[in-house]
Amino acid sequence: MTVAQLLAYIAVALLLQVMAGVAFAMWRRLSTTVGPASAGMEDVVAAPSAPSGAWSGWREFRVVRREFEDAAQTQCSFHLQPVDGAPLTPYQPGQYLTFSLKVPGDVAAASVAERSITRCYSLSDRPDPTGYRITIKRVPPPEAQPGLPPGVSSEYFHDRVHEADVLQVKAPSGHFFIDPDASVPAVFIAGGIGITPMMSMLRWCVAEQPERRVHLYYGVRCSSDHAFKPLLQDLAAAHPAFKLNVVYGNPGVDDVLARDYQHVGYIDLALLRRTLPHGRHQFYVCGPPPMMRSLVPALREWGVQADDIHFEAFGPASVRPTASASNEPSVVISASMAVRFSRSGRTLAWDGQDANLLDFAERHDLAVDSGCRSGSCGACQTRLLSGVITYADKPDHDIPKGHCLLCVGKPQSALVLEA
Numbered sequence: 001m002t003v004a005q006l007l008a009y010i011a012v013a014l015l016l017q018v019m020a021g022v023a024f025a026m027w028r029r030l031s032t033t034v035g036p037a038s039a040g041m042e043d044v045v046a047a048p049s050a051p052s053g054a055w056s057g058w059r060e061f062r063v064v065r066r067e068f069e070d071a072a073q074t075q076c077s078f079h080l081q082p083v084d085g086a087p088l089t090p091y092q093p094g095q096y097l098t099f100s101l102k103v104p105g106d107v108a109a110a111s112v113a114e115r116s117i118t119r120c121y122s123l124s125d126r127p128d129p130t131g132y133r134i135t136i137k138r139v140p141p142p143e144a145q146p147g148l149p150p151g152v153s154s155e156y157f158h159d160r161v162h163e164a165d166v167l168q169v170k171a172p173s174g175h176f177f178i179d180p181d182a183s184v185p186a187v188f189i190a191g192g193i194g195i196t197p198m199m200s201m202l203r204w205c206v207a208e209q210p211e212r213r214v215h216l217y218y219g220v221r222c223s224s225d226h227a228f229k230p231l232l233q234d235l236a237a238a239h240p241a242f243k244l245n246v247v248y249g250n251p252g253v254d255d256v257l258a259r260d261y262q263h264v265g266y267i268d269l270a271l272l273r274r275t276l277p278h279g280r281h282q283f284y285v286c287g288p289p290p291m292m293r294s295l296v297p298a299l300r301e302w303g304v305q306a307d308d309i310h311f312e313a314f315g316p317a318s319v320r321p322t323a324s325a326s327n328e329p330s331v332v333i334s335a336s337m338a339v340r341f342s343r344s345g346r347t348l349a350w351d352g353q354d355a356n357l358l359d360f361a362e363r364h365d366l367a368v369d370s371g372c373r374s375g376s377c378g379a380c381q382t383r384l385l386s387g388v389i390t391y392a393d394k395p396d397h398d399i400p401k402g403h404c405l406l407c408v409g410k411p412q413s414a415l416v417l418e419a
Contacts, residue, residue: 058100058168060084063161064131072224074138075193076158077124081131083166090127093204094177094197094284094312096120096396097134098170098377103156118371118379119153122196122286122312123172126203132172135227137193174376174396176286176312178204184282184308185213189267189295191287192220195227197312201284206239214239215276219247219267219287223255245275267291269298285311312396313374340416341366342385350411357389358406361419368406368419375408382406387415 060083069075082088099121102114125133138158139151161167178186178201186205188198195218205214220226226246236244246261255261263271283299285292292313299309336349339357344366354360358380361368371379375395381403389409399405404417 055171058170060166061132061169063163063165063167066161066163069135069227070225070229074225075135075227076138077133077135078157078161079131079133080167080169087129088127088131090129091123091172092174092177093126093200094122095172095174095200096122096197096376097132097172098371099153100168100170101153101156103152103160117153118369118377120174120372120376122200124196124199126200126207132169135193135196135199173398174312175394176284176310176396177201178284179282179310180209181282182209182212184280185215185277187272187276187281187283188214188216188218189272189283189285189287190216190218191267191291192225193227194286194288194291194312197286198284199228202235202242206235206242210239211241213241213243215243215245215281217245217247217267217271219249219291221249222252223248223260224252226260229260245271247271267295269295269302273302281308283309283311285309286313289313337411338414339411340414341419342416343419350415356407357404357409357411357417361406366419370407373407375405378405380406383418385416385418388412389415 061080062083063078064081065077065079067077067079069077097120099119101117101119103117104114121134121136123132124135136154136157139154141148141150176197186201188202190198198216198218202214202216205212216232218232223229226248232244232246236242245263247263247265247267248255248261249264249266251257251261251264257264265271281304283304285296285299287295292311296309296311300306336351338347339350339360340347341361346364346366348360348364350360354363358368358370358373368382369379371377373380375391375393376397378397378399381397381399382405384402384404388411389404390412391405391408391410393408395405395408397405406417406419
């Protein structure tokens, strides 16, 4: 072997060693970089993602549009979008939003000091990831008592809430919503502004379950009070599975039967029996107290199963329940019970004269926060230190353990309340 050959062999060996070293270094680098990145990606994929639009507490929403839905311009829709721009998770069609409002003591006098009130309003459209719609009817003074003030919240929305204004809103909630079982026909029964949750359910049904049989019975005074009229007529024309039954209680001179409405009078069991096909239906009822007090019990007497009757009333105790919502056995009040308001330092005797503990407290001049007065918003939620409270129907608001809702609760024993 010549010297040149020997040097060549040595050079090749050195080159192979360098190449092996470089290859090993590259392998080490790839191992330490790719390994943890892959593990991290697996963690991200496996981890459940939190709902992007859910929130707790209050969130700011901007009014982007407002429009009247009836000829009399008493029912106004407010279109809301989140100020933070984050998407909204779907809600259950039929649920409501809770609002915290700063209103003057006298809505007509802007100089009066502001006070906070809490109110709930049903969503009136199907779920949309970009925004919400609510529809609010202006509440005038009672006809029999024109001297009383109009509805504080509705007047505030109609007269003071404008486009670009920002409102404080809690996430959608409530137990009144559509059953997604498309095999069971849905019957929506609405009186007046009770149409709002029905619009949410109806719009969802025709979009997501267009073949599902749906019946809407909508009762109003006349065409001037008829909300969403063009939209409802368009939906009925475009969806054969949707049957529209509008009932005018007092048609106007220009209202035409079969064009503007289908029936005269009011919604009752006789109308339902005459126009609904035989078979099982899911009933959803929302309206003023007189309609609720007559129609919901009538459905039960007709033989409709309790699980197929869903209702939401205007105000507390609108519907006489069939059973108590308490997990305690019902008792008959034969003697007064002591109700202790610990923070106020007062002990009062409950004698059964009041519809609920909120009325009881107010009758005795105790200041208690309140909002919807129907078990929906939670504004009157109070710690229950001892005792048992019963509810005629399960409240919409989810009550934390150890608390109670004064606006729909009654005592079944002596109570101690943190109020």
